[in-house]
Amino acid sequence: MSMQKYIKDFPILKRKVNGKKLVYLDSAATSQKPIQVIKAITDFYMNHNANIHRALHTLSEEATIAYEQAREKVAAFINAESTEEIIFVRNTTEALNFASFGLRDMIKKDDKILTTTMEHHSNLIPWQQLAKMKKAKLDFVDFDKNGYLDMKMFDKKVNDAKIVAVTQASNVLGTINPIKKIAEKAKQSGSIIVVDGAQSVPHMTVDVQELQIDMLGFSGHKMLGPTGIGVLYARKELLEKMQPVLFGSDMIKYVSLSDAEWNDLPYKFEYGTSHIAGAIGLGAAIDYLTQIRMKEIRKHDIELTRYALKKVGKIATIYGPKKAEDRSGLIAFNLANIHPHDIAAILNQDGIAIRSGHHCAMPLHERLKISASARASFYLYNTKKEIDLLLKSLQRVKEIFS
């Protein structure tokens, strides 16, 4: 496979676990990092480390430029109109919280916020809390037995929705939702469309202008970047209307003892010393992904997913769409009468890392009438051979529990 040549860039993949070569199938939780990203971080701390924006000395100058270049890379990656629309945050969860916070003045009693039953907690609880605070209504679009969003239900419910909050790719079902269609309908109803891009931005081309997305959140650590850095994209017009969530330092233009005036975009939303090394590392990750091309990564995901659906599908119940093309690069599954924890623990004996649990999507699991599932998720460094190893290990699980 054409991705093979990139594996050597990931030092951790040489590692052994319980005497076996590591098979890392947990990239949907967090991805591994290529040496290029690790080096970008190290280089910053070894050669350019300084606080940004504020000082005139050379280090600060270099750090500021590197930080702002990272912002430019992010803007280009999702095709934002301007760097003013790129806010560096901690992770997707923070991005979606800032979104719900920022939009709070637009929500009144009995207004409707529309989301889905397949959301990650990060794209559910902020809206739940907002609805509670404003006595607004929170309504849900359900998914069908194949894991597709019920678009008829969506069409009916979107009409009077003030906000539509939806994930682009489900971290359990794998379903890729038709964001463009959803956004178009949302626009027609005058609603603001907020997208959880945690699982989509790392794995496919996401063009915010083409998709007509108003707000988008995603995490650096799931796309080869460092921990502690994520992005909130929002259209400038919205950001200008929004109040900042947290206050301090760079976000200030003028402060007296009694009041403060906010700074220009995007700084209005970045408080205190930024995660400078994190932004720079994310920039390096974007360089890496761009050089491989997102189209190729998507192709690879589909190929592995198709193979996994076929192979693992024989012995396990896999949730979500049957067609690999409609899915992101992961499968969540169960083996009859075996708890996912036990699957994960036994797989780990064979050096295979998967996740088990509800993957921060409790309502979705309740909807599926299961309390947990096992999940194997892929990225560019995974291979079909690793899926064969997964299958072999799953068979061993069945034997132990037979």
Add this chain to the structure above:
Amino acid sequence: MSMQKYIKDFPILKRKVNGKKLVYLDSAATSQKPIQVIKAITDFYMNHNANIHRALHTLSEEATIAYEQAREKVAAFINAESTEEIIFVRNTTEALNFASFGLRDMIKKDDKILTTTMEHHSNLIPWQQLAKMKKAKLDFVDFDKNGYLDMKMFDKKVNDAKIVAVTQASNVLGTINPIKKIAEKAKQSGSIIVVDGAQSVPHMTVDVQELQIDMLGFSGHKMLGPTGIGVLYARKELLEKMQPVLFGSDMIKYVSLSDAEWNDLPYKFEYGTSHIAGAIGLGAAIDYLTQIRMKEIRKHDIELTRYALKKVGKIATIYGPKKAEDRSGLIAFNLANIHPHDIAAILNQDGIAIRSGHHCAMPLHERLKISASARASFYLYNTKKEIDLLLKSLQRVKEIFS
């Protein structure tokens, strides 16, 4: 000097700037990082990277343990009673925002929040905004002409204060405030005492139990640690009463479509994927500082500050206390009729990095009737020889502007 042997641990200090050896006098903005910290981060990404708390595989296990060990190190460093009292945040600014947010239900109309005129914006604006929101009163303790807090004024004003928010060390005047006395009085008045530890925790022993501090915020990047990680310490009893600020993932115990139940401490306040590498890097920084011993670092700071007060004091106006013992390791100053920017720019030609501006303390500068100042700040890797170089360069500035 006894700190000399540590200089070699800081790779960036070998660097040249404008052909001169770098003299980094901007540690109050952000500190440089020893190789031990850089290596801890690299080692995490190269060998143990995984998401924490959620998975049963070996990598996740290792990452979780390393992350929680970092929390233990932080708790021990400030002598917190329990790791449940240690919340990892982005930086001091975020810590203080979470503090003001968390306390908001305890503040009613006409309640008094007491702070000082020497605060950094990060410890001013969150209280300003809280006061605004609740129609509460924000009152200030002033400082005297030598830069000491007016304790008589404090005694008078503390009586009916619900919250006392004060910095332990000023980032402009250098003043170290008598936190223990302040906290005792605050306790007597039944007020909650919130301390900005951004400039103190990196430079001296801070024992939250001995000082009777209720809440404390500080930043990793100012104490040899990575960017993007900071700490909010708060007494457990307070944390239990407080509502979480932002919502999602790990902070959840149970979620249904309509509601959520918060997780136990400290997770209630940590949302989404944490800055795992950041916490681990901060842990390594604490190990490094602890091994040198904070008492030694404080001694070194005093020695350099005394020297700087004497030498630089001859040609510049230095703000704040005259006694080095009462100050943290920095001096903010002005040369008559020369703008601090111009000082900083010319010093940079000589490879010397200082800061110029209002250092995010506008009200303090207004109070001093200046619009900006130059600031040289020290850490364990600085030497008297570097202060001599600073002086020489300042003399060159005076010549250019004569």
Add this chain to the structure above:
Amino acid sequence: MDKEIYTELIMEHYKKPRNFGKILKADAEYSDANPLCGDEIKVYINFSNKKIKEIKFIGNGCAISQASASMLTDYVKGKDLEFVKKLDKDDVLKLLGIDLSFNRLKCALLPLKAIKMAVYSYFSK
């Protein structure tokens, strides 16, 4: 150590858990969940003479958490507050006869936590 957690003893308790079920109108009840993995347990206790007379549990979890609940409920029968108070991680591991990793420990300890809370709630009434 990863190798030996699915011992015969564990598997036996997992497949045939002791004390599985509900007690209607129990003297004490307590539900808890492990938020990070979705394990759930509910414990029911009847007391007599300040000692645990009857204890049952229902729940949903992996082999480790189920076996732990099965063994622990057996172990605390006839015991008093003081006994339950003193139980800790090491006792659970000794009962299970295995060693567990940091994250997996949570599975094994969830039943202990639920039993403790149920007992405490009874005695603090």
Add this chain to the structure above:
Amino acid sequence: MDKEIYTELIMEHYKKPRNFGKILKADAEYSDANPLCGDEIKVYINFSNKKIKEIKFIGNGCAISQASASMLTDYVKGKDLEFVKKLDKDDVLKLLGIDLSFNRLKCALLPLKAIKMAVYSYFSK
């Protein structure tokens, strides 16, 4: 490049800024500040025939920002909206005759921003 920013030209304008002062009841006024360093400027303009007739500024800043304000205010006298609109970073650097680092550029551009905003505010009335 760091070396040559304190040229004779810059120092001359800094020490004796042109057009320093206020205009009472100006046709247009605009204040701006650079939040990151504390530089402040206020620009006053009178127009005649849609052209800048008189322009003055007050402010507080470093040699670069003051020299930039001094030169720019001279430069835009007699000019119209179109001319001001087109002015950019490169024009300012050409006037100043120096090259500037990323962070320092903000000092040099603050006067330009203030002049533009004052002119725009006049023409959008």
